[in-house]
Amino acid sequence: EAGVAQSPRYKIIEKRQSVAFWCNPISGHATLYWYQQILGQGPKLLIQFQNNGVVDDSQLPKDRFSAERLKGVDSTLKIQPAKLEDSAVYLCASSLGVSSNTQYFGPGTRLTVL
Amino acid sequence: SQQGEEDPQALSIQEGENATMNCSYKTSINNLQWYRQNSGRGLVHLILIRSNEREKHSGRLRVTLDTSKKSSSLLITASRAADTASYFCATDNSARQLTFGSGTQLTVLP
Numbered sequence: 001e002a003g004v005a006q007s008p009r010y011k012i013i014e015k016r017q018s019v020a021f022w023c024n025p026i027s028g029h030a031t032l033y034w035y036q037q038i039l040g041q042g043p044k045l046l047i048q049f050q051n052n053g054v055v056d057d058s059q060l061p062k063d064r065f066s067a068e069r070l071k072g073v074d075s076t077l078k079i080q081p082a083k084l085e086d087s088a089v090y091l092c093a094s095s096l097g098v099s100s101n102t103q104y105f106g107p108g109t110r111l112t113v114l
Numbered sequence: 115s116q117q118g119e120e121d122p123q124a125l126s127i128q129e130g131e132n133a134t135m136n137c138s139y140k141t142s143i144n145n146l147q148w149y150r151q152n153s154g155r156g157l158v159h160l161i162l163i164r165s166n167e168r169e170k171h172s173g174r175l176r177v178t179l180d181t182s183k184k185s186s187s188l189l190i191t192a193s194r195a196a197d198t199a200s201y202f203c204a205t206d207n208s209a210r211q212l213t214f215g216s217g218t219q220l221t222v223l224p
Contacts, residue, residue, distance in 0.1 A: 004156070031210065042202050042214030043157070055209060091156055101145050101206055105156035 002026065004106035006092050012112045018080035021109045025073070025094030031055075033103060034067055034077050035091040043091055049075065050097065082113045120203060120218040128223050133190040135218040137203030138183075144206055146179055148188050151200045151217070160188075160201075193222045 005024040013019050025032050030051050035043035046065065048055040052072035060067065064083070069075040079086055089110050093103040121136045139146070145164050149157040163170045163179045163186065170177045176189040190197055200219050204212040 033211075040216070042204075042216050043212075045211055045213070048209070048211060056211065093157075095210065097210075101147065101162055101210060102159050103157075103212060105149075105158070107154075107156045110154075 004092055004094055004104055006106035006109055010110050014114050015084055016081040020076050020078045021090050023075045023092030026104055029094035030097035031095045032075050033093040037089045084113050087113045120215045124219045126221040131193055133193050133220055135188045135201050137186045137215055139205050146186050147204045149202045195222050195224045198222045
């Protein structure tokens with residue numbers, strides 16, 4: 001079974017530029033999560049999707065971050081414009097849905113904002 | 115904010131020794147999970163313990179949960195160099211959302 005795929009793996013941009021991350025969850029997984037992990041910390045939930053609907057985006061800085069999961073499968077996370085403090089690893093995870101507690105994580109995208 | 119806090123922040127042991135990591139959390143939970151993260155990689159689920167369980171085993175892993183003290187511990191027995199990683203506890207709520215602690219960096223020396 002293929003795992004959660006993310007791209008790109010690394011991205012370096014200058015502040016005020018835009019960036020987008022892509023995630024392909026495990027086939028059949030209804031729930032998709034985006035996390036931000038700052039160096040030395042645990043992951044922090046940004047947004048949770050159930051199929052193509054948003055369950056919780058209360059931790060997403062909506063003035064600059066946006067995310068979508070239009071067809072209930074792949075998802076993109078965008079930052080526009082980026083700030084220095086956005087430097088982090090962005091992790092995507094998926095799970096079967098409300099019946100499952102276990103999340104499966106992708107390798108993450110390491111973003112560096114200069 | 116982080117729900118859980120792991121202790122210690124860093125742990126260095128010799129191969130073959132046991133490693134114990136502790137986690138404390140603040141609010142009521144449905145379940146508590148432990149994840150491992152190798153450097154530069156995503157997180158891998160290790161074990162889940164439900165709020166009505168006190169102890170659980172999986173291979174070389176032993177997890178305990180004390181809901182009265184809002185704490186959990188992860189024991190890795192007979193550690194190997196390949197166990198070198200960061201270990202995170204995470205509590206989950208009814209919406210299946212995980213709140214992670216800050217992690218313990220375990221180094222197993224050969």
